[in-house]
Amino acid sequence: MKPSRLPRPVSAPARGAVLFVALIFLILLTLLALTASSTSVLQERMTGGMRNRQLALMGSESALRNGEFSLWSSPTGAESALPPCGFGLNTTGEICQWTRINGVPRAEVLAFRSSRTWDDAPSGSYEYGPALHGLSGDAETASLASQPQYLVEGLGLDMSGYEGMTGRMGGARLQEAGGTGPNPKRALYRVTSRSQGGSSAAAVRATESVYSMYTTNNQSNPSGP
Numbered sequence: 363m364k365p366s367r368l369p370r371p372v373s374a375p376a377r378g379a380v381l382f383v384a385l386i387f388l389i390l391l392t393l394l395a396l397t398a399s400s401t402s403v404l405q406e407r408m409t410g411g412m413r414n415r416q417l418a419l420m421g422s423e424s425a426l427r428n429g430e431f432s433l434w435s436s437p438t439g440a441e442s443a444l445p446p447c448g449f450g451l452n453t454t455g456e457i458c459q460w461t462r463i464n465g466v467p468r469a470e471v472l473a474f475r476s477s478r479t480w481d482d483a484p485s486g487s488y489e490y491g492p493a494l495h496g497l498s499g500d501a502e503t504a505s506l507a508s509q510p511q512y513l514v515e516g517l518g519l520d521m522s523g524y525e526g527m528t529g530r531m532g533g534a535r536l537q538e539a540g541g542t543g544p545n546p547k548r549a550l551y552r553v554t555s556r557s558q559g560g561s562s563a564a565a566v567r568a569t570e571s572v573y574s575m576y577t578t579n580n581q582s583n584p585s586g587p
Contacts, residue, residue, distance in 0.1 A: 429553040459487070519550075
């Protein structure tokens with residue numbers, strides 16, 4: 363009797379299915395990692411841009427209040443109890459450096475109000491007093507790329523209280539009294555401020571307010587700003 367031989371197992375040919383699946387998963391993981399990294403960088407840039415805009419807004423607001431206070435506390439003119447305005451030369455010490463000619467604003471004022479670029483020393487403007495540029499230590503994160511600036515423009519006399527007429531302007535607490543003849547007692551000034559953020563590449567923020575000053579007994583704004 364001859365011994366029987368067992369059939370040999372036939373192995374299936376290797377087709378690399380496991381390797382193919384592993385490569386697919388590796389590609390998917392790589393794409394997920396790249397997407398997460400891109401999202402993180404984008405969020406970081408958005409946060410930095412928002413911070414720069416907030417710093418620029420705070421610098422602009424600070425310069426605006428500084429300009430209003432400087433206008434309120436500025437010396438009066440020889441012929442009027444209201445602060446006089448100059449012609450943008452910064453030579454007379456007047457806080458209001460610009461006045462309109464025949465009711466038309468000056469080109470330098472329009473450029474200061476609307477320019478998207480930054481000028482370190484525009485004519486007829488002033489820098490915010492307290493240092494906000496080049497800060498160090500704990501205050502370094504609040505440092506601005508440049509000192510904020512402000513400019514004061516004279517808008518002329520307010521004629522709403524002319525010849526003894528009375529009334530109120532907007533939310534004014536005090537009743538307005540007109541002057542005698544061609545000399546009303548109230549004048550309007552526009553304060554415009556500009557500021558950069560923490561980076562010089564950030565957008566320039568501008569803030570404006572119209573400031574009203576009146577005279578009583580030859581004094582300007584006797585009850586405060």
